[in-house]
Amino acid sequence: MQVNKDAAANALSWGSTFTTIGVVLLSLAGLIMLLISISGDVLVIFSGILLNAPFIVPGIFLARAGKKRKRITTLFDKYLGIFHDDLSLSLLNLAALSKTPLIKVRANIQYMIKLKFFPNAYISKENRLMFREDAESYQAAH
Secondary structure, eight states, rough: OOOOHHHHHHHHHHHHHHHHHHHHHHHHHHHHHHHHHHTTOHHHHHHHHHHHHHEEEEEHHHHHHHHHHHHHHHHHHHHHHHHTTTTBBBHHHHHHHHHHOOHHHHHHHHHHTTTTTTTTEEEEESEEEEEEEHHHHHHHHH
């Protein structure tokens, strides 16, 4: 059983960075629009909207990505509190204990695996969080 808390801390750090950069880009876009709208010319305002696209699109993307990483890190801590030392707890039980639909818990755990919060892990057909080195011992016991 492996848990990589460093990966979670790293994801939280990157989440904060993404959010900050996103907010800065969106703020720059707002400032540019404010300065352009002062002119009142429709053509200039339309040009300003096109000029802002390189700030708005990445700004929204980065702000959302940052929020998602912060949310998944918070969920990771919550799930670890529920798992305690038994990471082989079924996702169905985890869903019930966290009051979250199973499909959402499964998607969250899958994303955590992708971010390497659980190295060498996968979700079994029985909806259990499994680790490659523990899979043989689990199959032998069940």
